[in-house]
Amino acid sequence: VIGRKAEIQMARYRLFLAAALLAGCSSDAATIPQPDVTTPGAFVATPYGSLGAAGQTPGQGYGLFRTLDVLPYANTNILAIGTYDVQASTLDEARDIARGADPSLTMTRQFVNQMALPTPFSVVWFRTLTAAEAALGQ
Amino acid sequence: MRYAFLSAALIVLFSSARLHAGPPEDSPEWGPQVMHLPVHERQSEQGILRPIPILVELPASIASRTRRVLVHYRLWGAPEWTTIQLRATALLRYEGAIPCLDVSTVTGDFRYFIHVHDQDEHVIARGASRASPYVVVIKNDALLSSPSAPGKCPDPADCPPGLLGCPSEIVDAPCATDRECDDGWVCGREGVCQRWTEKRTRVVVSMQQDFGIVPTTGACTVPSQETQGYACYRGDGAQYAGTPVLTNEPLGFGPGPTRVVVGVDHLLSNTTGIGVRLGWAVLGRGPTPTEGTAFVPVSASARVTRWFSQDPFARLRPFVFVTGGYSMFDIKTSVHVREDPTATPHQPGNDLDQQLTLWKRAGDAFVGGGGGLSLLFAPGTGAFFDRVFVELGAVQVFPFGATVVSPSVGIEVAP
Numbered sequence: 001v002i003g004r005k006a007e008i009q010m011a012r013y014r015l016f017l018a019a020a021l022l023a024g025c026s027s028d029a030a031t032i033p034q035p036d037v038t039t040p041g042a043f044v045a046t047p048y049g050s051l052g053a054a055g056q057t058p059g060q061g062y063g064l065f066r067t068l069d070v071l072p073y074a075n076t077n078i079l080a081i082g083t084y085d086v087q088a089s090t091l092d093e094a095r096d097i098a099r100g101a102d103p104s105l106t107m108t109r110q111f112v113n114q115m116a117l118p119t120p121f122s123v124v125w126f127r128t129l130t131a132a133e134a135a136l137g138q
Numbered sequence: 139m140r141y142a143f144l145s146a147a148l149i150v151l152f153s154s155a156r157l158h159a160g161p162p163e164d165s166p167e168w169g170p171q172v173m174h175l176p177v178h179e180r181q182s183e184q185g186i187l188r189p190i191p192i193l194v195e196l197p198a199s200i201a202s203r204t205r206r207v208l209v210h211y212r213l214w215g216a217p218e219w220t221t222i223q224l225r226a227t228a229l230l231r232y233e234g235a236i237p238c239l240d241v242s243t244v245t246g247d248f249r250y251f252i253h254v255h256d257q258d259e260h261v262i263a264r265g266a267s268r269a270s271p272y273v274v275v276i277k278n279d280a281l282l283s284s285p286s287a288p289g290k291c292p293d294p295a296d297c298p299p300g301l302l303g304c305p306s307e308i309v310d311a312p313c314a315t316d317r318e319c320d321d322g323w324v325c326g327r328e329g330v331c332q333r334w335t336e337k338r339t340r341v342v343v344s345m346q347q348d349f350g351i352v353p354t355t356g357a358c359t360v361p362s363q364e365t366q367g368y369a370c371y372r373g374d375g376a377q378y379a380g381t382p383v384l385t386n387e388p389l390g391f392g393p394g395p396t397r398v399v400v401g402v403d404h405l406l407s408n409t410t411g412i413g414v415r416l417g418w419a420v421l422g423r424g425p426t427p428t429e430g431t432a433f434v435p436v437s438a439s440a441r442v443t444r445w446f447s448q449d450p451f452a453r454l455r456p457f458v459f460v461t462g463g464y465s466m467f468d469i470k471t472s473v474h475v476r477e478d479p480t481a482t483p484h485q486p487g488n489d490l491d492q493q494l495t496l497w498k499r500a501g502d503a504f505v506g507g508g509g510g511l512s513l514l515f516a517p518g519t520g521a522f523f524d525r526v527f528v529e530l531g532a533v534q535v536f537p538f539g540a541t542v543v544s545p546s547v548g549i550e551v552a553p
Contacts, residue, residue: 032476128487
């Protein structure tokens with residue numbers, strides 16, 4: 001009888017231990033904040049040429065711009081963006097370009113209404129702005 | 139097999155006139171008969187204050203390789219063995235005598251055994267052994283079964299050294315291993331037996347490479363870098379000062395400082411010793427952040443060592459130790475950081491995801507333990523050290539935490 005009680009106690013202990021371990025693992029479910037098109041520093045891919053940037057005529061693939069500043073206006077936002085003179089065939093390629101983008105890469109500044117952004121667009125990367133980049137958006 | 143037992147190669151003759159006295163020839167407690175060779179003469183008892191002559195005849199195959207023949211003897215009740223060297227009196231013969239003064243007036247069993255050494259001081263033959271020596275019973279003259287031979291020491295104070303029956307010059311016993319030395323003696327690096335008590339204190343010199351394990355979750359937040367000894371650097375060399383998202387990251391593992399360590403060990407007993415170590419970090423110092431605590435390359439520790447052998451100077455000597463002390467450990471590893479895009483940026487140029495170089499300046503105290511193996515370096519080779527060792531330590535560092543493992547290799551010198 002004593003052996004049986006010991007077995008039950010051991011089983012309870014193991015169950016408690018497993019529950020504690022599972023509880024420890026379940027705390028990983030925190031939401032990781034993601035950048036969006038209104039986040040200064042976000043790299044956004046849009047259909048190439050859809051923003052009408054200088055020298056860009058609509059074509060295949062994706063163009064890339066960066067959100068430099070956001071100005072709330074009425075019930076929307078006016079975005080100060082810098083358009084890169086690059087063309088990517090896929091979103092992954094656009095992300096790779098954004099990751100390796102030289103901060104001194106030439107950007108063309110534009111102001112666009114967030115509601116009028118050409119679709120589809122996708123935020124592919126984020127990097128905090130340098131002082132020069134932030135000044136470009138002012 | 140290096141040793142050829144003297145039982146197959148050696149004949150010992152005792153020159154006493156009182157022959158064939160004592161127990162039967164196959165009795166294990168008596169001397170020459172245990173050689174299982176024809177015994178021309180032997181002596182089982184001797185009067186007090188009389189020398190015990192010894193004559194050794196070697197086979198030619200042994201004699202040609204013999205450098206010297208040593209007799210190790212011990213008086214009844216005496217704690218240690220004494221060694222004398224026999225003189226070569228002919229091509230195959232060695233003669234000598236256990237001095238009458240050593241025989242003294244103490245009655246009882248007198249024990250001895252014989253070692254034959256070659257040019258390399260290896261024992262190539264032997265008669266009896268320390269564990270099972272020859273025995274001669276020392277008796278008062280009146281109790282001898284036959285009249286005592288002349289040659290009794292008349293006055294010990296007048297006995298000139300070197301004469302038969304007088305004190306012989308005690309020579310160092312050559313050896314190749316500790317097993318060839320008496321109890322309490324060890325084979326020193328000069329290739330002769332030495333009291334191990336004379337080698338209780340030993341100096342160690344070693345090279346040590348630290349490796350650290352550090353938690354990296356939250357390591358690159360500004361508070362962590364300001365208060366917990368972390369420093370994170372981006373690929374462009376700038377120290378990270380962004381706003382990371384608190385993500386679960388694996389433990390970081392990386393190299394720490396490389397140190398030169400010197401120390402002293404002192405044996406308290408055959409199996410236990412205490413020691414101190416001083417180290418200097420010659421490589422592996424990390425950068426010191428602005429207003430950060432400068433790296434101190436000096437380390438100091440104390441330890442208690444336990445050997446798994448009754449003979450602390452055996453050829454192979456495993457050991458374990460516990461240690462504690464002061465040291466700084468700069469651990470270099472890498473860490474993934476996810477930038478929080480919703481936070482007000484404090485530093486330009488931080489990517490959404492980036493791999494940073496992480497330095498952890500752990501310290502300043504540590505406790506831990508480890509184990510290792512000490513190996514006797516071949517004695518007589520002229521090396522200035524006599525042991526080499528490898529060890530692996532594992533310590534927990536606090537209050538700036540890290541777990542550090544430290545393999546090291548070094549030498550031991552008996553000053």
